[in-house]
Amino acid sequence: MRKIWEPLFMGRQLLLWLVLGGFTGALVGVVVTYFLKLLFWSISVTAHWPLWALGLALPGGGLVTGLLIHYGAPDAAGHGTEAVIRAVHQKAGQINWKVAPIKALATITTIAVGGSAGKEGPSAQIGAAVASFLADVFRFSPDRRRRIVICGIGAGFAAVFGTPVAGAVLGIEVLALGDLWYDMLLPSAASATAAYEVAHLLGLTWNYPQQQAPLPWSFSVVGSMIGLGIAAGLASYVLVLLMEGFHTLSRHLTAERRWWPPLMPFLAGVLLFLLFALVGRVPGGLSLGLLIQALAGHSVGPWMWWWKILFVAITLGLGMSGGIITPLFVIGATLGATLAHPLGLPVADAAAVGMMAVTGAGANAPIAAILMGMEIFGSLLAPEFLLAVIPAFIMIGNHSVYPSQLVRLQKS
Amino acid sequence: MRKIWEPLFMGRQLLLWLVLGGFTGALVGVVVTYFLKLLFWSISVTAHWPLWALGLALPGGGLVTGLLIHYGAPDAAGHGTEAVIRAVHQKAGQINWKVAPIKALATITTIAVGGSAGKEGPSAQIGAAVASFLADVFRFSPDRRRRIVICGIGAGFAAVFGTPVAGAVLGIEVLALGDLWYDMLLPSAASATAAYEVAHLLGLTWNYPQQQAPLPWSFSVVGSMIGLGIAAGLASYVLVLLMEGFHTLSRHLTAERRWWPPLMPFLAGVLLFLLFALVGRVPGGLSLGLLIQALAGHSVGPWMWWWKILFVAITLGLGMSGGIITPLFVIGATLGATLAHPLGLPVADAAAVGMMAVTGAGANAPIAAILMGMEIFGSLLAPEFLLAVIPAFIMIGNHSVYPSQLVRLQKS
Numbered sequence: 073m074r075k076i077w078e079p080l081f082m083g084r085q086l087l088l089w090l091v092l093g094g095f096t097g098a099l100v101g102v103v104v105t106y107f108l109k110l111l112f113w114s115i116s117v118t119a120h121w122p123l124w125a126l127g128l129a130l131p132g133g134g135l136v137t138g139l140l141i142h143y144g145a146p147d148a149a150g151h152g153t154e155a156v157i158r159a160v161h162q163k164a165g166q167i168n169w170k171v172a173p174i175k176a177l178a179t180i181t182t183i184a185v186g187g188s189a190g191k192e193g194p195s196a197q198i199g200a201a202v203a204s205f206l207a208d209v210f211r212f213s214p215d216r217r218r219r220i221v222i223c224g225i226g227a228g229f230a231a232v233f234g235t236p237v238a239g240a241v242l243g244i245e246v247l248a249l250g251d252l253w254y255d256m257l258l259p260s261a262a263s264a265t266a267a268y269e270v271a272h273l274l275g276l277t278w279n280y281p282q283q284q285a286p287l288p289w290s291f292s293v294v295g296s297m298i299g300l301g302i303a304a305g306l307a308s309y310v311l312v313l314l315m316e317g318f319h320t321l322s323r324h325l326t327a328e329r330r331w332w333p334p335l336m337p338f339l340a341g342v343l344l345f346l347l348f349a350l351v352g353r354v355p356g357g358l359s360l361g362l363l364i365q366a367l368a369g370h371s372v373g374p375w376m377w378w379w380k381i382l383f384v385a386i387t388l389g390l391g392m393s394g395g396i397i398t399p400l401f402v403i404g405a406t407l408g409a410t411l412a413h414p415l416g417l418p419v420a421d422a423a424a425v426g427m428m429a430v431t432g433a434g435a436n437a438p439i440a441a442i443l444m445g446m447e448i449f450g451s452l453l454a455p456e457f458l459l460a461v462i463p464a465f466i467m468i469g470n471h472s473v474y475p476s477q478l479v480r481l482q483k484s
Numbered sequence: 485m486r487k488i489w490e491p492l493f494m495g496r497q498l499l500l501w502l503v504l505g506g507f508t509g510a511l512v513g514v515v516v517t518y519f520l521k522l523l524f525w526s527i528s529v530t531a532h533w534p535l536w537a538l539g540l541a542l543p544g545g546g547l548v549t550g551l552l553i554h555y556g557a558p559d560a561a562g563h564g565t566e567a568v569i570r571a572v573h574q575k576a577g578q579i580n581w582k583v584a585p586i587k588a589l590a591t592i593t594t595i596a597v598g599g600s601a602g603k604e605g606p607s608a609q610i611g612a613a614v615a616s617f618l619a620d621v622f623r624f625s626p627d628r629r630r631r632i633v634i635c636g637i638g639a640g641f642a643a644v645f646g647t648p649v650a651g652a653v654l655g656i657e658v659l660a661l662g663d664l665w666y667d668m669l670l671p672s673a674a675s676a677t678a679a680y681e682v683a684h685l686l687g688l689t690w691n692y693p694q695q696q697a698p699l700p701w702s703f704s705v706v707g708s709m710i711g712l713g714i715a716a717g718l719a720s721y722v723l724v725l726l727m728e729g730f731h732t733l734s735r736h737l738t739a740e741r742r743w744w745p746p747l748m749p750f751l752a753g754v755l756l757f758l759l760f761a762l763v764g765r766v767p768g769g770l771s772l773g774l775l776i777q778a779l780a781g782h783s784v785g786p787w788m789w790w791w792k793i794l795f796v797a798i799t800l801g802l803g804m805s806g807g808i809i810t811p812l813f814v815i816g817a818t819l820g821a822t823l824a825h826p827l828g829l830p831v832a833d834a835a836a837v838g839m840m841a842v843t844g845a846g847a848n849a850p851i852a853a854i855l856m857g858m859e860i861f862g863s864l865l866a867p868e869f870l871l872a873v874i875p876a877f878i879m880i881g882n883h884s885v886y887p888s889q890l891v892r893l894q895k896s
Contacts, residue, residue, distance in 0.1 A: 438669060
């Protein structure tokens with residue numbers, strides 16, 4: 073009889089996780105929305121500071137970030153998602169709740185003064201911390217705690233990007249590549265949708281320029297897309313190598329030369345200031361202006377993608393605080409815009425495809441990247457996303473901006 | 485040095501599988517296109533036959549189908565994808581190439597006379613057979629043979645539905661639930677895109693009515709979507725039980741009572757004719773008219789989903805030939821259209837969401853169903869697909885229209 077009545081048993085599980093996931097997501101949606109509002113407000117404050125003021129603010133902000141992280145929550149170093157991945161894999165999702173506010177504050181400081189980083193790492197971390205807190209309150213088993221924490225991460229992504237489907241899948245995909253955890257789909261979907269809805273109700277908006285028309289199909293478009301994907305994979309790879317390089321340098325200086333750890337983000341601030349003086353402040357901060365410019369089909373400087381890689385590697389590699397996915401967006405969109413002309417593609421389309429390809433490769437999350445492309449830009453470009461994201465994902469090999477990611481597959 | 489140069493190694497793999505996958509897909513695209521053209525032509529021939537003629541044609545077509553399968557290729561019984569899944573899991577993708585033409589012919593016979601089945605099973609089987617043939621020609625190793633066969637299956641789906649992204653993922657997902665085979669993404673994507681493009685160039689078109697506007701979000705819409713998903717999961721479950729029932733009956737009669745096997749599809753033809761006389765021929769054949777009617781927002785009969793389930797269970801359970809996914813589309817869309825009013829949803833939206841939910845549940849392929857929904861209907865309904873497909877996928881439990889599918893996960 074068990075067989076015939078299986079839908080009933082399944083129905084109970086369904087209800088349980090709809091409620092748990094939905095509740096967690098709604099709570100995460102509220103907290104992430106206010107974090108983002110605070111972040112955008114702080115950016116607006118510093119937006120028109122002159123260069124000399126940034127010369128003080130950047131190293132100062134770096135130092136403040138360093139102090140916050142070194143004394144407040146050493147877990148909060150680097151970009152937030154990484155810490156969360158480690159917690160889920162090694163500690164069944166046990167998160168030190170203090171990490172979330174400290175990380176949020178450190179990220180706001182980093183980005184407001186011009187550090188080049190993203191807003192989604194702390195959002196994912198806030199999501200994880202809120203979920204872990206709920207797991208404490210309800211005294212969840214380790215298995216259930218891990219699940220609810222993955223829900224919280226997906227909710228954070230969904231709220232920050234305004235993409236519930238991709239948010240749910242991204243939460244699962246960045247945690248365990250090669251193992252899509254089908255049993256996490258329902259809780260994550262409930263949680264991501266709730267977070268997205270709540271953020272929307274609280275007035276958060278997401279503006280991405282829309283791509284207008286599908287590309288006419290031809291062998292040359294197919295070849296261009298694959299070429300763009302390969303370039304995107306290589307760009308992600310360069311970012312990973314550079315970030316690792318700065319990180320190794322930082323570890324060497326603090327561990328062997330006994331430098332005071334908060335000096336490292338201070339140093340990042342000094343380096344960034346010098347670069348600001350050299351190439352301008354456009355690749356600093358979130359660079360959302362740059363992203364929108366490329367996606368709207370306007371050309372950006374031909375080396376902008378490279379400057380963004382360098383700025384991000386310095387910011388995150390030397391221990392300032394922030395996420396990595398918004399930077400992947402910007403690197404991909406500017407790379408796409410730059411390659412549009414030689415590849416014979418419209419700038420806006422190439423920027424959108426490059427954005428998803430760099431993201432899918434860097435985060436080792438190809439399905440989430442394709443879904444996100446379809447959610448943000450509509451499905452007209454779906455085949456293009458597929459053609460570019462997957463080569464990019466292959467090219468980066470077994471590397472990732474998230475070193476703790478469990479890579480359980482053979483890509484080749 | 486291996487580490488730094490990893491992109492070069494990856495690049496070789498990439499190129500190899502782009503070429504192999506693309507070539508296989510292009511070939512599959514050609515063959516599937518001509519199969520579909522022949523099928524649509526044969527449907528147009530019988531479209532206006534009077535009921536008395538169907539009274540002869542249905543049992544006659546059943547008998548012809550039975551003879552073709554019994555004497556030509558016993559592997560070709562049931563809906564085609566199932567045979568292919570078995571071949572990939574148990575025989576490293578070794579396919580008897582004769583199965584493809586016989587299956588195609590049997591399916592054309594079944595559907596032309598009014599048997600209620602789909603067009604994608606044989607398409608997937610053709611794709612697998614073409615790929616297996618190429619593997620023979622190039623003397624592939626078992627591992628590479630299995631990969632290329634999965635490519636062929638994805639190509640078949642992509643060409644038949646006009647959805648390259650979902651086709652690629654569906655090929656992977658129906659083969660091994662719980663194990664998304666990331667290493668299959670590139671070959672499958674190359675193959676599916678090539679098949680789609682070639683089919684498009686050869687003049688195949690796919691017309692799905694477009695959903696116009698996003699639904700306004702509210703708790704009641706969320707609840708309705710989840711309710712629709714649960715209903716869709718239960719409907720898929722009823723279909724699986726009924727198909728199994730007819731299949732058991734058929735095995736019992738042929739194995740223990742020693743009935744001549746081709747009599748079973750003959751019997752299916754007789755039963756279907758009686759049902760045609762009782763409720764009309766609308767749920768027979770591919771029922772694309774019914775599908776489009778529901779998706780365009782017109783109401784369909786309130787029990788149409790049930791008649792389609794019964795017709796399909798008889799057709800495929802008793803051994804006529806055809807695919808199962810087009811029927812899942814029709815069952816889902818008519819169920820959605822019927823439930824639209826009580827759930828307070830627009831008919832067109834409910835039909836689209838119901839279609840993807842029943843498909844995701846029945847085929848145990850939730851990601852492919854969500855992607856397919858986004859490819860077909862645009863991404864405005866993406867959150868709705870998510871909210872309905874996943875409950876449906878949970879509700880059906882560890883059942884599937886494909887008994888050979890390897891279900892490697894805990895859903896609850």
